[in-house]
Amino acid sequence: MAERAQPVSQWPGIGAAALVAALILGTLAAVAARAETSGGFTSADWAALRFTLTQATMSAFFSVALAIPVARALARRRFRGRRALIALLGAPFILPVIVAILGLLQVFGRSGWISDIMGVFGLPPIRIYGLHGVVLAHVFFNLPLATRLVLQAWQEIPAERFRLAAQLGCNGMAMFRLIEMPMLKRTLPGVLAVIFAICLTSFAVALTLGGGPRATTIELAIYQAFTYDFDLGRAALLSALQLALTAATALVALKFSRGDGFGTGLDRALRRWDGGLPAIDTFWILAAAVFLMLPLASVVISGIAGFFDMPAIVFRAALISVLVAAASTAVLLLLALPMATAAASGRYGFVELSGILGLAASPLVIGTGLFILIRPIANPTTLALPVTALVNAAMALPFALRILVPAAQDITARHGRLALSLDMGKWTFFTRVLLPRMRPQIGFAAGLGAALSMGDLGVIALFADPQIATLPLQIYRLMGAYQMQAAAGGALLLLLLSMGAFWLLDRGGRWHAEA
């Protein structure tokens, strides 16, 4: 087929994708090039691979399976505080790992709230440690993301389709088959792939909730290769394995998520007519809220005592984190928007693939690789913040793309012909049509990126300058100095900042743009 005229240009997006690929593969190559040994896989590595695949597959499956009814309930119901609930549901995703672990175990642990309640009835405490614990923790982290992504796809179905179906007298099940099933078929593979990739690189969560060395993941093996064995060759090899697994998953997901958009819709507010049983929706919303909120509540409760008693240095760290998050969000959008645009004009595979690599890249490998690359040119410590912003952006990129690409595709499909026939320039289409039409998605992606960057320890630990510490790093330092209460206060502050950034940006995108 001949190349048809496109209303948008692919090249900036391809350039951005190449840049991201260069960052991830270049740092990997830099690490490999420094290897003194050629390091092969050990039998322990294969065991780690097996465990990693098992837990990531199960985590992705359960996160997505549970996200479907929750997202459907949220899409169908309108109630007071719905938006706040959706925003709050996103919180686990952006918590620093150590805070989330403590929060989760405060609820589900041996002496957690649930075990305490069971104790009242003479029951033994729940056994949380093991594969099921790993999956539970990963569902806690990723259910909100899965729900948001599926909910968004739900909301992108034009209101007209639901009206049509309602007019045809479709009940809940028929409407599901007619409209929602095709949407899910298109959306779920991508969501599954993203969560699978996130869980692939899990380390501290998998180890702690897994209860011991049988829960060794590839990421832990990479860490071990780096610091315990100083075997850069093996670290690079394991990291390449992680990348290959993610790339393979992404390719499979892409293959299944091709499909047409939902055609044109006018900007009508989304209303649904398939009542269904409100009790079922209420159940799912409540169940998800309780599951996700309890550990958050424990973070808040533990944090309050220390919150008003934090050293000034914590607020300084908070300010630095906000600045890094702002820079990281800007970089994220600069990369993600052209990439989504290119994906919308047909360069889907390459762009998405290079985007998703950010998930699979081991932060340790990226950080070390950058360190190796930067050191001959400049003092890495002075570049700690820009590097952190860049790496955080690369890590958030896959999420941003999942959010932006479907919207960009739909908008290009809907309005591309008209723009072409008007002889609208590519830049004008980008700024006057694509950007304003994608505002809700851009706000969501930016909010997620900012929140993720805020909560991510990232590579700053590798480049750290004692004077410039981000809030997550400062929280770790507080814990390392026995200051658990101040650390809990810091975690609460971080939670508030992340949620605030997310709410502000997400809200900004949706201002005057319902649904």
Place this chain on the structure above:
Amino acid sequence: MLKLDCCVIENGNFTLSADIQIKVGTRVAIIGPSGAGKSTLLETIAGFRDLKQGQIFWNGRQISNLHPGKRPMAMLFQDGNLFPHLTADENVALGLRPNGRLTKEEQTQVRSALDRVALHGMGERKPSELSGGQQSRVALARVLVQRRELLILDEPFAALGPALKAEMLDLVADLVAETKTTLLMVSHDPQDARRIANQTVLVADETVFAPTQTEELLENPPPSLRAYLG
């Protein structure tokens, strides 16, 4: 003159061949059975589809390799003719300057185009705040300011009621007459063709037949058209 010179269009598993000429200033209806390729033909002329063989000329100039926006034609689609997030004013303005800000003078042009289609004072409204007929009028106002020599309609009024559709067609007829524009329009309804088009092109049996006088064609339809008209 619009000339389709030994054109072959491929769309999936069917091909369409066209070798016709249309004089400047004529109003041509394109009719034919559903699925015969009417829309495919228009999309090809407008540049959204590539030709398999042949060439398209406008007044002797080869246009078949031009970008859709560079062809001397404006097109209205079955749907999606307006950007929902832009006001009527802004939508019309895109016809004048798709890539920039309007001068004062051009703003006046936009307003008078909206006045011409009887949408005085509605420039600030967004499409969702306009009725279907009003949305069509905004699109026509844009066509008006585009000042292209050829107007292509792919049933943009199909969703409107008969009276409203007739009204729109009359408006189109007036507009093309005022601006001496050549009109190509797909139609399902022979009455539409009678109402507005002095010539009609039949698309059937994978062929685009040469234009004939509308009345003549409808009085003595060839077999393929007769089956369609019933």
Place this chain on the structure above:
Amino acid sequence: MKHLLIAAGLLSATSAIAADKPQLTVYTYDSFVSDWGPGPQVKEAFEATCDCELNLVGVEDGAALLSRIRLEGENSDADVVLGLDTNLITAARETGLFAPNSVSADFALPIEWTDDTFTPYDWGYFAFVHKADATAPANFRELADSDTKIIIQDPRSSTPGLGLLMWVKAAYGDDAPEIWAGLSDNIVTVTKGWSEAYGLFLEGESDMVLSYTTSPAYHLIAEDDGSKAASAFDEGNYLQVEVAAKLAATDQAELADQFLQFMVSDAFQQIIPTTNWMYPAVTPAEGLPKGFDTLTVPAKSLLFSPDEAAAVRDQALAEWQNALSQ
């Protein structure tokens, strides 16, 4: 934008002034440089004597610190590395990147110290910390036979975790696998680092947590809380000795020696107990801070020499992994 430029100008101006003085760069672990660690006080105290600028650069932990030095090799910016322990010394020595020094001090270590390259600055006993009112098992076998729940750290990612690995190996040798097998049902979970483990213990997830005998001192001195205690095991408790060394390729050899000598002086040593929460390598003239006298002191201390530690490390890790992966 203007403000940023002014700020940048000020920053470069201050660094220009600082550049006139000789600079000593010391790589250490992150908790050393944190505001609650010894770093800020050490910097102030040393700069008061040296007419130089001391740059403390924090790297995650001891193992990551050594990796960083190996990564930088002979071009390292570091003049001194502070924060390795006996488990890392042999690997560090084998890099050939470190040079001997002539520091002399009257070390107050439970063992004799003769290494002329790696100089100790503090030490401590690994121990299980528990609630003061709970009865603690007297040794690993008793622990394994009890219902006592413990949280430990992963030896692959944590210094105390590796310490415990060595502890069991030093105490039980070839019987170590059997001990680990016995402990496996006592271990609630294994964490990446000390902070997670200690945090979970404080939340009540376990009866005991692997830490140091000095941990209760923090709660007692800083929080006036005597509710935590550390237990001495009758096999002996394993020692951690933290050391510093000079890089061979340093361009500030003299200043580096000066720093290492300062490190074993009272000015440095008196900072250690209540910031790093370890025993000072040289007891300061005014003795240990109040509260340290209440700490459990194990009757017997265990420590592999660096070479022994390097030799048994991989096997001990494999035994640990096998026993706990069942």
